[in-house]
Amino acid sequence: MASKITQWVNVTDKTGEFKRQVSSFRDWISNEPGAKYPPEKGRYHLYVSYACPWAHRTLIARKLKGLEDIISFSAVHWHLAEGGWRFPTKGEDVPGENAVPDPIEGHEDFTHLRHVYFESEPEYSARFTVPVLYDKKTKRIVSNESSEILRMIGTGVFDDLVDEKYRGLNLYPQDLQSQIEENHTWMYDLINNGVYKSGFATTAEAYERNVKSLFEALDRVEQELAKPKAGPYYFGKALTEVDIRLYVTLIRFDPVYVQHFKCNLRDIRSGYPNIHLWLRNLYWREPAFKDTTQFEHIKWHYTRSHTNINPLSITPLGPLPDVLPLDEEVPAVKTALSKV
Structure with missing residues (x-):
């Protein structure tokens, strides 16, 4: 484990490689008889950061599945310091819906997310990560693994509690699971972890190896999205986990990862036309994506929390706008299209 919360690569690791922590809480909400955590309205709460792509996954799925009145949520402050993620204080002007002090009854004295972790596991010694799926009844963390929270929310576990119009959406359909x-x-x-392995690398060798692999993977996505399809999503007509997990990384790519993580071989808006169209379709035509994307949190968090990368904490103004409209392109792309 690194010696400081904001030290992303262990100082003793001479490879310079960023290695992501394995999540510690891995229980499941299940509608099986006798389940430890059954689906119930109002029982569960999501702690998220708008800045964090891993937490963003769960907010998108929550909205897509119509769970706003079933699972509550709150957002931590965008700044990550030595104490870990903190809750906004009462009266503090923090942008974003539900960026508030810890709203759970009994947590009135909780100032940081770490207090939620210690409530569940007093000897907890790893990172205090988001998202956290919390059970208000047992006062325990159910899960802090984003992929598994996404799977719980995005399939049919809560279908008996939501309006019928949301029950037909399964983000992990059986015919596409493999x-x-x-x-x-x-x-x-x-890609998802590749941007971090590039940005947090502490040696040139680690950075160059990972950034090259990242762009080779983006090339692969671009080729896949260039194939004729009957719908706007990665697999055509079916909106799946793949769209969500890709989106949360790529919506941050041009505003943050290009400059902050040195992922600058190309940007999305001028270098990947098919990815760019797919990304904007999700942002502008699917409210669950746009409404949960908070660019102030995203930009401020990375550029003002990662002082090892950006010691002066100056947030770049561009690119402008954060997301181009569907009918607009950057000048380089306009010129290229005019010659076709």
């Missing part, structure tokens, strides 16, 4: 898992494997390692 393809979803195959894509998750390389996308997670090379």
Whole structure:
């Protein structure tokens, strides 16, 4: 484990490689008889950060599945310091819906997310990560593994509690499960985690190796999205976990990862036309994506929390706008299209 919360690579690791922590809480909400955590309205709470792509996954799924009145949520402050994620204080002006002090009864004195962790496990000694799926009844963390929270929310576990119009959406449909898992494997390692392995690398060798692999993976996504399809999503007509897990990384790519993590071989808006169109379709045409994307949190968190990368905490103004409209392109792309 690194010696400081904001020290992302262990100082004793001479490879310079960023290695992501394995999640500690791995229980499941289940509608099986006798389940430890059954689906119930109002029982569960999500702690998230708008800045964090891993937490963003769960907010998108929550909205897509119509769970706003079933699972409550709150957002931590965008700044990550030595104490870990903290809750906004009462009266503090923090942008974003539900960026508030810990709203759970009995947590009135909780100032940081770490207090929620210690409530569940007093000897907890790893990172205090988001998202956290919390059970108000037992006062315990159910899960802090984003992929598993996404799976719980995005399938049919809560379908008996939501309006009928939301029950038909399954983000992990049976006929696509093998393809979803195959894509998750390389996308997670090379793209979702690849931007971090590039940005947090402490040696040139580690950085160059990972950034090259990242862009090779983006090339692969671009080729896949260039194929004729009957719908706007990664697999055509079916909106799946793959779209969500890719989106949360790629919506941050141009505003943050290009400059802050030195992922600058190309940007999305001028270098990947098919990814750019897919990304904007999700942002502008699916409210669950746009409404949960909070660019102030995203930009401020990375550029003002990662002082080892950006010691002066100056947040770049561009690119402008954060997301281009569907009918707009950057000048380089306009010029290229005019010549076709």
